[in-house]
Amino acid sequence: MEKYYITTAIAYTSAKPHIGNTYEIVLADAIARYKRQKGFDVYFQTGTDEHGEKIQLKAEEKGITPKEFVDQIAKEIKDIWDIMDTTYDRFVRTTDEKHEKQVQKIFKKLYEQGDIYKGKYEGLYCTPCESFFTESQLIDGKCPDCGREVHNASEEAYFFKLSKYQDRLIKYIEEHPEFIQPESRKNEMINNFLKPGLQDLCVSRTSFTWGVPVDFDPKHVVYVWIDALTNYITNIGYDVDNPTEEFKKYWPADLHLIGKDIIRFHTIYWPIILMALDLPLPKQVFGHPWLLFGQDKMSKSKGNIIYADDLVNFFGTDAIRYYVLHEIPFANDGSITYDLIIERVNSDLANVLGNLVNRTISMANKYFNGKIENKKEKTEYDNDLINTINNLEKAVENRMNKLEIGSALDEIFNLLRRSNKYIDETTPWTLAKEEKEKNKLETILYNLLEAIRVSAVELQSFLPSTSKKIFEQLNNDNKEEKYLDNIIYKTSTPTPLFQRIDKEAKLKEIEEILKK
Numbered sequence: 292m293e294k295y296y297i298t299t300a301i302a303y304t305s306a307k308p309h310i311g312n313t314y315e316i317v318l319a320d321a322i323a324r325y326k327r328q329k330g331f332d333v334y335f336q337t338g339t340d341e342h343g344e345k346i347q348l349k350a351e352e353k354g355i356t357p358k359e360f361v362d363q364i365a366k367e368i369k370d371i372w373d374i375m376d377t378t379y380d381r382f383v384r385t386t387d388e389k390h391e392k393q394v395q396k397i398f399k400k401l402y403e404q405g406d407i408y409k410g411k412y413e414g415l416y417c418t419p420c421e422s423f424f425t426e427s428q429l430i431d432g433k434c435p436d437c438g439r440e441v442h443n444a445s446e447e448a449y450f451f452k453l454s455k456y457q458d459r460l461i462k463y464i465e466e467h468p469e470f471i472q473p474e475s476r477k478n479e480m481i482n483n484f485l486k487p488g489l490q491d492l493c494v495s496r497t498s499f500t501w502g503v504p505v506d507f508d509p510k511h512v513v514y515v516w517i518d519a520l521t522n523y524i525t526n527i528g529y530d531v532d533n534p535t536e537e538f539k540k541y542w543p544a545d546l547h548l549i550g551k552d553i554i555r556f557h558t559i560y561w562p563i564i565l566m567a568l569d570l571p572l573p574k575q576v577f578g579h580p581w582l583l584f585g586q587d588k589m590s591k592s593k594g595n596i597i598y599a600d601d602l603v604n605f606f607g608t609d610a611i612r613y614y615v616l617h618e619i620p621f622a623n624d625g626s627i628t629y630d631l632i633i634e635r636v637n638s639d640l641a642n643v644l645g646n647l648v649n650r651t652i653s654m655a656n657k658y659f660n661g662k663i664e665n666k667k668e669k670t671e672y673d674n675d676l677i678n679t680i681n682n683l684e685k686a687v688e689n690r691m692n693k694l695e696i697g698s699a700l701d702e703i704f705n706l707l708r709r710s711n712k713y714i715d716e717t718t719p720w721t722l723a724k725e726e727k728e729k730n731k732l733e734t735i736l737y738n739l740l741e742a743i744r745v746s747a748v749e750l751q752s753f754l755p756s757t758s759k760k761i762f763e764q765l766n767n768d769n770k771e772e773k774y775l776d777n778i779i780y781k782t783s784t785p786t787p788l789f790q791r792i793d794k795e796a797k798l799k800e801i802e803e804i805l806k807k
Contacts, residue, residue: 295331296541297323298523300549300557301340301383304364305349310627311582313371313599314615318579318696319548320377321616324752325691334541336526337372338383339365340519342512343421347501357501361386371599376608376755383526385503385518393525394518395506397568398449398494400531401517402507406567407449409508412493416444421515423493436552449495449511456563457489463562469575471558472694476551476578480558492516492560520561523547524570531568544573554578577694580624582615597627605629605801609754610636610789616753617697629801633792640789643707644746644757650714651739652764652785658723658732661766663780665737666730672716676738677774679709680745684772687749696753703749710742740765740780748772757788 299319302308316337323335341361350360361384369382383390401407414423417434424434424441434441464470464481471477495511496502502512521529523544528535549557557576565572584597602611614632617639619625655663683706690699717735722728747761748770762768766783769775 292330292332294334294541294545295323295326296334296336296527296544297326297546297548298335298544299337300547300553301338301385301519301522302368303343303345304339304341304361304368305345307364307367307598308371309596310599310602310611310615313375314582314619315548315550315579316372316377316379317375317612317615318619320375320379321612321696321752322546322548322691322694324378324755328751329688333380334527335379336381336383336523337377337379338381338522338526339368339385340515340522341365341384341386342502342518343515344496344499344501345419345421347499348418350501358386374600374603374608375612381526383522385522387526390522390525391503393530394503394513394521396531397521397525397564398505398513398517399507401451401564401567402449404567405452406455407451407494410448410450410491411445412448412450413445414443415441417441425490444498446497447511448493448497448514449505449508450491451494451516451564451567453489453492453560453563456566457485459566460559460562461485463572464558467572470572471554472575472577476554476558480555484555484559489559516556516560517564520556520564523561523573529570543571545575547573547576549576549578551578551580580619582619582625582627584627601805602632605797605804606632606636606792607789609757610640613640613700613754617700619697629798630794633794633797636789637791637794639704641787641791643704643711645788645790647707647711647714647739648743648761648764648788649785651710651736651743652782654719654723655736655740655780655782656784658719659736661780661782663733663737663740663782665776665778666734667776668730668734670717670731670735672713673734673738676709676713676742679706680742680774683745683749700753703746703753706742706746710739710746713739713742737778737780738774740782741774741778744769744778745772745774760786760788 297319299315302312319335323333327333346361347357350357353360365384372379412423414425415429416423417437417439419439420434420436422436428435429441433439461481464477471480494514494517495505496514497510500512503518505511505513524538524542527541528538547557554576562572599611614635655661683702686702687699690702719732719735722732743761744765744767747758750758764783764785766781767778769778
């Protein structure tokens with residue numbers, strides 16, 4: 292069985308994740324579920340990044356230890372990943388003893404082979420981002436990443452010789468066009484960072500203590516790049532001296548799924564660390580776009596943060612999974628507001644999907660007591676519907692292979708829309724009045740049930756609980772992804788999959804709840 296190793300970036304434990312952060316785990320989950328459905332041996336890893344100055348300061352503010360602080364946030368993150376019905380295989384934490392031990396060994400190996408050296412850092416430092424910048428990198432004199440004030444700082448540090456591997460990495464990226472996706476991110480990395488020349492990277496700190504100690508120089512702690520990025524190998528059994536069979540099986544990762552804001556770390560720092568360790572590079576790094584609140588990036592200072600658990604309470608898990616998977620294009624930022632979610636639930640989930648399933652099963656129950664066979668009495672519209680059913684698997688596969696998740700959902704909803712149109716074309720309620728048309732009517736309902744069944748098979752990766760409910764209502768869970776002409780259906784009582792939402796009433800309800 293072919294393996295497929297997918298990771299998300301690990302979430303930083305400085306605060307509860309908002310829906311923009313949560314989008315990534317849902318996206319990864321849809322891909323992981325889809326690959327499992329296609330017969331891959333999937334390993335899906337996510338987790339938390341738990342060290343650093345910011346966390347030490349936040350813990351001090353609350354009067355608790357950094358470990359107590361990260362334990363609380365890691366639990367919140369894990370709970371939200373679970374609320375979103377995600378099927379990760381391992382939730383890793385950078386405070387895990389196994390990880391910390393390997394980080395120390397990796398650091399020591401890189402030092403002993405001359406890739407890490409001791410020096411002094413002087414520059415402009417942004418505390419929230421825990422990053423040094425040169426004057427030319429600042430934007431309006433402020434941090435280029437978060438826009439906050441920077442201050443002069445100087446400290447002894449260990450540095451990693453990025454420049455030593457620069458040309459090798461450029462060559463690798465140019466020879467592996469699939470490595471960085473989308474294409475625009477690849478061009479940005481080469482033109483903005485690699486070709487102008489890489490500065491050596493600060494990989495230890497002495498100004499705080501909350502981190503993995505450098506075992507041969509304990510006043511230093513290992514800085515985020517080597518601590519956080521190596522989680523992708525330490526947790527599947529990488530060991531400098533003796534890598535495990537699990538590591539040999541799953542590495543290299545097939546896909547690192549990360550936000551576009553951290554693509555530099557995953558396509559420059561991380562590949563160079565791997566080159567220095569003499570390990571193969573991940574097959575692909577996909578820098579997904581952001582989910583914006585309206586047109587703005589979500590931030591506490593703007594007061595525009597939406598949390599996934601609140602959204603699930605308001606709309607249900609699958610409605611939110613559908614929204615974030617469908618509304619964020621492959622390469623452009625998506626937008627989320629309560630109004631937009633309601634519009635999408637009403638137009639797609641209630642009108643197109645819910646309505647089709649409810650109408651079809653209600654007619655099957657009303658006209659045939661729920662027992663439907665294929666009487667093979669065709670109408671002029673059948674071939675087009677059946678072709679659409681049979682083309683769906685390939686259409687979804689083509690989209691998923693290109694990580695165009697929203698477009699994969701569109702392919703499924705094209706079949707659902709075609710099925711609703713088929714009802715309008717064949718007018719089953721008219722045929723039901725004529726005894727001689729009974730076989731034709733039963734054939735039409737059979738075709739619709741097949742369209743619904745195949746749609747439900749394809750929806751498993753995206754809307755898992757809705758897909759399950761559809762199979763229960765069909766009273767059939769045949770997972771064949773093609774039109775079958777010999778199933779005997781015995782449908783159950785239909786229950787609405789998604790209710791239409793009264794927009795004004797819902798927005799008022801949300802406003803009242805959020806005020807509390």
